[in-house]
Amino acid sequence: MIRLESISKQNGRQLVFIEASASLQKGEKVGLVGPNGAGKTTLFRMITGQEQPDEGQVQVDRGVAIGYFSQDVGxxxxxxxxxxxxxxxxxxxxxxxxxxxxxxxxxxxxxxxxxxxxxxxxxxxxxxxxxxxxxxxxxxxxxxxxxxxxxxxxxxxxxxxxx
Incomplete structure (x- = not known):
């Protein structure tokens, strides 16, 4: 299971998330869709531990495997x-x-x-x-x-x- 609990994130002066919460259960498949700059990559980086939220908590249960498809075509x-x-x-x-x-x-x-x-x-x-x-x-x-x-x-x- 993946849990996002009251996460907030700011990049410079841009507020990306304010007290956002969500959870993903085992077996669920989710796609992130939104315009450039909406925070999709930031959210993914927080889930994978590459970034930390400014506030709140991200929890990923032990044994959870996350597949990643890079945005960098190069x-x-x-x-x-x-x-x-x-x-x-x-x-x-x-x-x-x-x-x-x-x-x-x-x-x-x-x-x-x-x-x-x-x-x-x-x-x-x-x-x-x-x-x-x-x-x-x-x-x-x-x-x-x-x-x-x-x-x-x-x-x-x-x-x-x-x-």
Missing amino acids: DMEGHSAVAEVMNGAGPVSEVAAEMAALEAAMADPEQADQMDEIIEKYGEAQHRFEELDGYALDGRAREVLDGLGFSQEMMDGDVGKLS
């Missing part, structure tokens, strides 16, 4: 929208990155003497990936993007070319 250039959504999928994306690194290690002839250990770690990572339903991640990412109106070409093309 960070995503050269990647597909599907890949970026998958990268923001929390623990499953971390395990996928671990598996990719281990796959590269298995293909590296200079690490042949460590192959047994690498294969064992890969098996453990693969088990965690399966537990997190990682093999369905691509399909779920495509469903989300389709729901947002992305065409197949937009899903698989370079995010840096989207505006």
